[in-house]
Amino acid sequence: MLMRDEIKASIEALLFVSSERISLEELMEILNLAEPDLKQIIKEMMMEYNQSQRGIQILTLDGGYIMGTKPEYAQVVSKMVKPASRRLSPAALETLAIIAYRQPLSKAEIEQIRGVKTDRVITTLMEKGIINEVGKKAAPGKPALYGTTHEFLKLFALSSLDDLPMIQDTE
């Protein structure tokens, strides 16, 4: 059995190596720990990262964990990492909003809301890995249903879909 500090070091190493989100289940299996213990340890780690002078932090992402930089150091990092390809057209953002709040839904349903053809925007969002096909609708023609990905949560700095800003129904 590993010491508590060793467990923390292991988690740190795992999170460092993985560029993608690591699920809680995966960590439980690798470290052979029960869920409450693991959650408690990671919670402690998050606090430690936040309290000390560190450039990185541990973030929750859709029930898993991932390492990211602290927002305070965004300016320094962006001097090295060019955020050039990070532009989405208003049409793409509008479509993305519909998918984010209403997922899963089909292209026809998106177009019903927007009132315009949306093929090209969907292709772009798929290529960027922000949305993907999450299933087929049980309707004639079995149209694809779209949903957002972990990449979406990362891009918009959201921990989960529950974190989406509230939108009012009517005014």
Add this chain to the structure above:
Amino acid sequence: MSYLVNLDKFYGPLDLLLYLLEKEEMDIYDIPVALIADQYMDYIKATGQIDLDNIGDFLIMASYLLNLKSRMLLPGLTEEEDPEEGVVDPREELVNRILEYKKYKMAGEILASRFNNDVNRVFFRNGSSEVEWVEREISSSLNILLRAWYAVLEKNTEELEYNLPQRDINIGEKMNDILRVLPPGGGTVIFQDFYTTISTRREALAYFLALLELIRLQKVEAVQEQRFGDIKLCLRVVVSDVNAG
């Protein structure tokens, strides 16, 4: 006549309608249909040439608005339709659509403000696995595969001089031939080697179609490390196994 903005500025007919409503400060629950339909038509006419690709959706809305306008002029008809619920406002559907659209347009703007907020941005490590995968996979460039096929044709196949009726070549059989040769442990076989034993174009074609079909069914992975080089085939490993390792 006021200045008209180009239609390109709007992301769709609902966007334009919303703009008109807000510009004139109209009550969305009591839309003056005749007025808005006229203004809407002004915009459509102002675009000049009709490019069906871009303007099609706008025209659908235009005909809907004109239909609505004429229905509003005939109040008697709508009253008879639904006597118990009172009068159903024919504009209700339009109002709901505009409100629904407005909701997501605003949501998009909220998302945009988060997205474009470079000051407080959180950076993540770049995944390296993705790039690697793209370079290895052949399915993205059918052209290279086709070129290999032409090379095979040049090398090998003379048309038979006497075309005797022969047993038809079955692509399913060729698929099985390819699968049989592939070692189960993930070892590779060179695709071009299949062509050393064949004599007719038909058979060469059958092998090629069989290969494409196997790639399509994701049973086989084809890798070509350099252009015009050998195409190496191996049985495809189930993706989840790779991730677990």
